Every structure is written in C-alpha cells, then in structure tokens.
Amino acid sequence: MTTYEHAMLGVNGALAAGLDRRWGWPIVAMAGFVAVLPDWDGLGILFGAAVFDRVHRTLGHNLLVCLSLGAVVAALDYRYSLAQRVKECAGRHLRALSSQEPSPKRSVFRLGELSIWVAVGVVASLSHLAADVVFSGHPQLSDWGLRLLWPFSDRLWAYPMVSWGDPGATLVFVVGMFAMIRWRRHRRLIAGLTLTLVLGYVSMRSMIGG
Numbered sequence: 001m002t003t004y005e006h007a008m009l010g011v012n013g014a015l016a017a018g019l020d021r022r023w024g025w026p027i028v029a030m031a032g033f034v035a036v037l038p039d040w041d042g043l044g045i046l047f048g049a050a051v052f053d054r055v056h057r058t059l060g061h062n063l064l065v066c067l068s069l070g071a072v073v074a075a076l077d078y079r080y081s082l083a084q085r086v087k088e089c090a091g092r093h094l095r096a097l098s099s100q101e102p103s104p105k106r107s108v109f110r111l112g113e114l115s116i117w118v119a120v121g122v123v124a125s126l127s128h129l130a131a132d133v134v135f136s137g138h139p140q141l142s143d144w145g146l147r148l149l150w151p152f153s154d155r156l157w158a159y160p161m162v163s164w165g166d167p168g169a170t171l172v173f174v175v176g177m178f179a180m181i182r183w184r185r186h187r188r189l190i191a192g193l194t195l196t197l198v199l200g201y202v203s204m205r206s207m208i209g210g
Helices: 003-016 025-047 049-055 063-080 082-091 111-134 168-182 184-207
Strands: none
Touching: 003 025, 003 111, 003 168, 003 184, 025 049, 025 063, 025 082, 025 111, 063 082, 063 111, 168 184
C-alpha cells in the first residue's frame, strides 16, 4: 500500500466507527497519521538501497515497535493536542486554514478518553501491518514479507493477495474521499462502505490471482 492508502485506511476506520461525532476531527487525523507511521523505516533509503532493503519492513514493521509507537503517539496527541497544534501552525501560512475558527485545547483529561485514543492508535498501527501483509508480490518480483516478530525472530510474514502498484484500492479511497466531501452528513456510512469495498476488492483480486 502507498502512504495515501495507509492514511485513508486509518481515517476511514475512525470515521466508520463514528469517533469524530464525539471527539471531532483530531482523533481522525491522529488515526490517519499513526496508520502511516510504520513507514518511518523507509528513511533507510537515505543510506543506500542495501540499507533500505535490510531495514524497511523490519524496524518499523514489527509488532513490538509498531504497537508501542502507535500507543505513545496517540497518548501524546491526546495530552498535548498535537493535531490541533499542527493545524494552527499550518494556518499561519495557509489562508484557508487561518480563516477558520481556532480549535479549543483540551483542558480536562480523562483516563477513559486516553484509553480510547491509545486503542485507536494501536488499531491504526495494526491496520498498516495487515495491509502490507496482503499487498505484496509482483509478477516479476518476489514477495516482500514483514518481520512481525523482530527482534525475536527473523521469520518473514506475507500473504500476497494484491500485487504492488495495483490501483484498485487507491481508486476506491479516492471516490470515497470525494463522496464524503460532497455528502458530509453521511460520512460515517460512506467510510464504512469504502472499507467494505476495499475488503471486497482485495478478496476479488486474491481469487483471480492478484
């Protein structure tokens, strides 16, 4: 999956769960960001192709680091309103954002709400791993597995159902995004339908050979 698809997987999951109705856009933005976060190990490309091949889908794509980082980032976002701060910082440079009403900072902190934030971060992290396990393989390339149990095991995990570069899921997410912009009141239903269509597409591609 691409960065966009991972982000939309987290965003649509949060919207389909109706989390925005109680906690607003920040929890949705956090879910989208954390769903992308495991790809931080892709920065290995800065040190050459050999290093990238060794560390990508390893350092960030394992259960220990992925879930820990997702939980920590979610907790920090809840405590310090990171998503709102980023929006306000961007608003100083982007007129479209600066013209909006400022988002109020959270002044009351509850353990129950923190648990929700952390749970969303953990699930968003898992969505990244699950997607990369099934979006793998190519007619001319071998499967690129994940070392899910690293550093305790170097076993590679892959269950290729959709080939790399397949545009189907991307198109579904794009259509769903524009549908939510057009019919905002029905964004929860549209998000749920989008995820259902993506799952259906993955299943279909698996049956016909990726």
